[in-house]
Amino acid sequence: MAKEVSIKFLGAASTVTGSKHLLKTPDRNILIDCGLFQGIKSLRRKNWEALDVSVDKIDTVIITHAHLDHCGYIPLLVKSGFKGAVWMTAPTRDLVEIILRDSARIQEEDAERANKYGYTIHKPALPLYTMADVEKSLVLFNVCNDKEWIQLSSDIRFQFLKNGHILGSCFIEMECFGNTIIFSGDIGRKKSELLAPPTQIDKADFVIMESTYGNRLHTNDNVMDDLSEVINSTIHRRGVLLIPSFAVGRAQELMHMVLLLKRELFIPDIPVFMDSPMGADATEILNKYPAWHKLSVEDSKALHDNIAIIRDWHDTQKVLDKKGSKIVIAASGMLTGGRVLEYVKQYIENKRNTILLVGYQAEGTRGRALQEGVHEIKVHGKYYTVNARVAQISSLSAHADQLEMIDWLKNYKQKPGKIFLVHGEPMVQEAFRVKINDELGIDTVIPLQNEEYNLFTTE
Ligand SMILES: [Zn+2]
Incomplete structure (x- = not known):
């Protein structure tokens, strides 16, 4: 019987933080990145809202890199009952551990301060999560190397490929029922004193792509x-x-x-x-x-x-x-x-x-x-x-600019089938969408928070 594979955008949809993309398949449901919303208050408040999906429906989490807007929600997911594996590269694991401990400490201190000085409408003020939630998360972490295929089911496997953004950061190349899906994470610069350039991918049916600097060129100066x-x-x-x-x-x-x-x-x-x-x-x-x-x-x-x-x-x-x-x-x-x-x-x-x-x-x-x-x-x-x-x-900046991202797409041996733009401000994303359309003619979508798209149907 034919079954659907779809993707649901639980964060970083028309905004730059809170990355969480849920790939729903007949075999397993995989959450790519599990980040916190950051910045203005209306965004931060979203961290307190329940996910628009039941946590027990999520089987596996895969993390592209150790920035808080890509990993900072893991302890909340665990607090809500998630017990599956959380995959990442070894340097990412070490960095995520530091980042989550720091995040829990800040939240515990903020809650304590709010209670002490009474500047809160919530009584008592609670931290989003605690150090204990972080400890429970760390035991779920699994590490693997880049270019190492990890089989999640008979029809789904993935590998990490370096993307030049920060230490340990990677693209995720997912083979899912015969289709290739690329999750870009944050794409790094071509020239960096510290990191190798982003890996060039050859083909993809779908690319879930960041767009932070989708309308900007970094200066060419040295x-x-x-x-x-x-x-x-x-x-x-x-x-x-x-x-x-x-x-x-x-x-x-x-x-x-x-x-x-x-x-x-x-x-x-x-x-x-x-x-x-x-x-x-x-x-x-x-x-x-x-x-x-x-x-x-x-x-x-x-x-x-x-x-x-x-x-x-x-x-x-x-x-x-x-x-x-x-x-x-x-x-x-x-x-x-x-x-x-x-x-x-x-x-x-x-x-x-x-x-x-x-x-x-x-x-x-x-x-x-x-x-x-x-x-x-x-x-x-x-x-x-x-x-x-x-x-x-x-x-x-640690993010590729418009030209670098367009070049990365152009250098695919086979043009990507469809692009979903995430991790960008709305005006920026619209400019980038038009640019991709004009230069490459690829069908490009800008999903909204909690929107779900059918990708393909399995036989
Ligand atoms: Zn990042």
């Missing part, structure tokens, strides 16, 4: 030139350079680039700090998986030897107090929280200093506000005037 210009001009003004960055992935690439510039004498030998306990752990994980990045043993060692990596928050004050020009890399990358805010408070009002934005800045974040040129920003209840230079190097 990233190293841009970075040295920002560093040197800040030093010239006797200022401090603050680089808000994702602790996982981007921070390590930035550290490496700064060291390269120092080694080649493009910049003076000023102190460099990376202030993030999570970033410190991520740097160690990088050293553990040499096959997953391009750094030599010496390069990896140099990160530890030449950059002050700050774990303890007591040391943050010491960095703040240190006089003279310096470079500080701190999380979070969109200035939504974390230690970077302590530096922002201290440095943003002085015009000698520079804040360098290097990654995607989601709607509703302080990073987006700075990018749009606001004259003041609010941190911990107080307004600060933006006098520091706000610079941006978009080509430092």
